[in-house]
Amino acid sequence: MHKKLFIPGPTEVREEVLKAQSKWMIGHRTKEFGELYHNCVTKTKEILNTANHVMWFTASGTATMEGAIRNIVDGKVLHCISGAFADRWFKISKACGKDAASIEVEWGKAVKPEMVEAELSKGSYMALAITQNETSTGVRLPIEEIARMVRSRFPDVFILVDAVSGLMGDWFEIDELGLDVVVASSQKAIALPPGLAVAVVSERALEKCRTVPARGYYLDYDAMMKRYDKDHQTPTTPAISLFYALEVELDHILAETMKSRYERHLELAKFTRDWAKRYFELFPEPGYESVTLTTVKNTRGISVKDLNTALAEKGMQISNGYGKKLKEKTFRIAHMGDLTLADMKEVTSAIEEILKL
Numbered sequence: 001m002h003k004k005l006f007i008p009g010p011t012e013v014r015e016e017v018l019k020a021q022s023k024w025m026i027g028h029r030t031k032e033f034g035e036l037y038h039n040c041v042t043k044t045k046e047i048l049n050t051a052n053h054v055m056w057f058t059a060s061g062t063a064t065m066e067g068a069i070r071n072i073v074d075g076k077v078l079h080c081i082s083g084a085f086a087d088r089w090f091k092i093s094k095a096c097g098k099d100a101a102s103i104e105v106e107w108g109k110a111v112k113p114e115m116v117e118a119e120l121s122k123g124s125y126m127a128l129a130i131t132q133n134e135t136s137t138g139v140r141l142p143i144e145e146i147a148r149m150v151r152s153r154f155p156d157v158f159i160l161v162d163a164v165s166g167l168m169g170d171w172f173e174i175d176e177l178g179l180d181v182v183v184a185s186s187q188k189a190i191a192l193p194p195g196l197a198v199a200v201v202s203e204r205a206l207e208k209c210r211t212v213p214a215r216g217y218y219l220d221y222d223a224m225m226k227r228y229d230k231d232h233q234t235p236t237t238p239a240i241s242l243f244y245a246l247e248v249e250l251d252h253i254l255a256e257t258m259k260s261r262y263e264r265h266l267e268l269a270k271f272t273r274d275w276a277k278r279y280f281e282l283f284p285e286p287g288y289e290s291v292t293l294t295t296v297k298n299t300r301g302i303s304v305k306d307l308n309t310a311l312a313e314k315g316m317q318i319s320n321g322y323g324k325k326l327k328e329k330t331f332r333i334a335h336m337g338d339l340t341l342a343d344m345k346e347v348t349s350a351i352e353e354i355l356k357l
Contacts, residue, residue, distance in 0.1 A: 003312055006347050007319040008135050008165055008293045010187040010194050011337040013245075017192060020248040021241040028240060034232035036243050041228070043250040044198065047258050048167075050174045053201040055224045056246070058239040061164035061185030064197040066092050067219030068129075068160045068181040071209040073098050075126035077160075078119055080111040080141065083134035084323035089162055093129070101125075107137050107325050108295075110288035113149045120154050127158040133166035135188075136322040138295030138332065139284045140170065147177035158205060164188060167198070168253060169336045170291040171262040180205040186242065189265075189292050191337030192249055195242045252338070265291050268335035268344050275348045276333075279357050283330050292336035295321070297329065302355060304331045310354045316347050 005012045026032045041054045048054075057064060069077070069092055079090040081104040093100035103115050116128065128150060132143045143161065150157055158180040163170075167182065169189025174182055182200040186192035201209075201221055209221040217223070218236060227235045253261060272294045276282055281297040282289060298304070304320040311317055321330035335344055351357070 003317045008334040017245045020245040038232035055199045059197045064183035070215045077127040079129045084136035086131035113145045129160045131162040135165040138290045140290045151178045169265045189336040293334040
């Protein structure tokens, strides 16, 4: 039985998008695929209101997080850690042999601009890595304030952003904020199946990449752009079926408009937060709640596993807490992608009925 997904990835995928993957296969070195990939790139730029380079990889979001580090970082990088996925990015930098330091706050709290400013003021940093939307804690970092401070005080520092669970659900101006690399994956707010990931790369980041030795092969920005400029293709074999689906979803977002999509996400977030506060408590620090998912403090000590078993009988699924620190203490309800207010009312009403709230 199909279970409607209220988890922070993979998210619910519309039937039209699923069917798009069943089109006949084409060669990845044909004009047809070049047109398909080019359409996906240009439509992504339009949705995100960016003139930066857009590169779609057949990969996971974690891969593009590593790609940002390998392509840009040749000195010291500062990571802002407020949860499990920001911590993963820090570990990726270490695993890639980079000189990485971190600002770490208590999970549920947000890294503030003044914390970043104080650490960058010590000098020697060439890049800053920010997890814009922390999927484990449901915390949204104040990326606008942090970016404006960095551009004002430390203009040479490259700003790298993990927006894996935020992009195309939440909104921030990539070009206006001077963000150098923004990465995300297909199975969250973009509302596609897993398998694609995107990097939005500034011109100065692309130029920097060309000076960084040992940046790898598969995620090399320079190689991606050289092939794209040649014939609108990718250096390695793409997941063609997923690109069919991607174009369908991008057309859907363009028709909805990104402004309306963002406003819809704000509405869903408010409804879900209000519901959570009525029966439980919110886990994130007030004022820093995610737009695309709500992390709920498990104040009633419920078994999320048992709750999901009961929800499955009603054709729905939510998510437990993520990471050792939060697994039993929280649960998460996603409101991202193409979900509607009616969907959120359905799942919250089901939880009320099951728990007899």
